[in-house]
Amino acid sequence: DAGVIQSPRHEVTEMGQEVTLRCKPISGHDYLFWYRQTMMRGLELLIYFNNNVPIDDSGMPEDRFSAKMPNASFSTLKIQPSEPRDSAVYFCASSLGTVDSEAFFGQGTRLTVV
Amino acid sequence: DQQVKQNSPSLSVQEGRISILNCDYTNSMFDYFLWYKKYPAEGPTFLISISSIKDKNEDGRFTVFLNKSAKHLSLHIVPSQPGDSAVYFCAASAPYGNKLVFGAGTILRVKS
Numbered sequence: 001d002a003g004v005i006q007s008p009r010h011e012v013t014e015m016g017q018e019v020t021l022r023c024k025p026i027s028g029h030d031y032l033f034w035y036r037q038t039m040m041r042g043l044e045l046l047i048y049f050n051n052n053v054p055i056d057d058s059g060m061p062e063d064r065f066s067a068k069m070p071n072a073s074f075s076t077l078k079i080q081p082s083e084p085r086d087s088a089v090y091f092c093a094s095s096l097g098t099v100d101s102e103a104f105f106g107q108g109t110r111l112t113v114v
Numbered sequence: 115d116q117q118v119k120q121n122s123p124s125l126s127v128q129e130g131r132i133s134i135l136n137c138d139y140t141n142s143m144f145d146y147f148l149w150y151k152k153y154p155a156e157g158p159t160f161l162i163s164i165s166s167i168k169d170k171n172e173d174g175r176f177t178v179f180l181n182k183s184a185k186h187l188s189l190h191i192v193p194s195q196p197g198d199s200a201v202y203f204c205a206a207s208a209p210y211g212n213k214l215v216f217g218a219g220t221i222l223r224v225k226s
Binding site for chain 2: 104
């Protein structure tokens with residue numbers, strides 16, 4: 001398996017524009033996580049899914065953020081409208097969901113909002 | 115409120131010496147703890163884990179110690195190598211949740 005695949009690797013957008021980040025989890029993994037990494041707060045969990053159903057979105061910072069998982073092999077994180085403070089690296093991760101299973105991370109999307 | 119804290123933003127160690135990275139947690143429900151390593155421009159990768167039923171887990175040069183009463187865990191790397199230079203994240207999860215809560219990370223620099 002190629003691992004967790006995220007696209008794009010880098011995104012530069014203007015404030016107010018819509019941004020969509022994409023993720024393909026590892027086949028067979030039934031948990032999918034979206035994290036945001038910033039210097040100040042490290043890795044923050046934004047939302048996670050189990051079997052394509054959102055379980056906990058308490059980490060989503062504002063209504064401008066939304067995430068979907070239409071099927072087991074694809075998820076999106078959308079920011080609309082984007083703001084400069086959204087600039088960060090966004091990671092997607094997936095796991096088997098068994099007790100003691102670790103999460104496997106994608107390479108991340110570096111988002112810059114100017 | 116950060117439930118997992120890594121109070122040292124960075125650590126510098128000489129090659130061959132021991133590196134000790136520390137992590138504290140506040141949620142007594144956490145029962146599984148992991149360490150991840152992250153190189154620049156890459157995603158975090160799993161390094162080692164420990165269940166709350168143990169107080170030590172060893173894997174080659176890496177050992178994780180858990181002190182439940184103090185709600186503290188540490189990662190020991192012996193001997194440290196320049197290739198160990200990375201950001202190390204501590205993470206924890208509670209039963210049945212499968213939700214990993216991460217600390218802010220510690221930058222380790224191993225000097226040759």
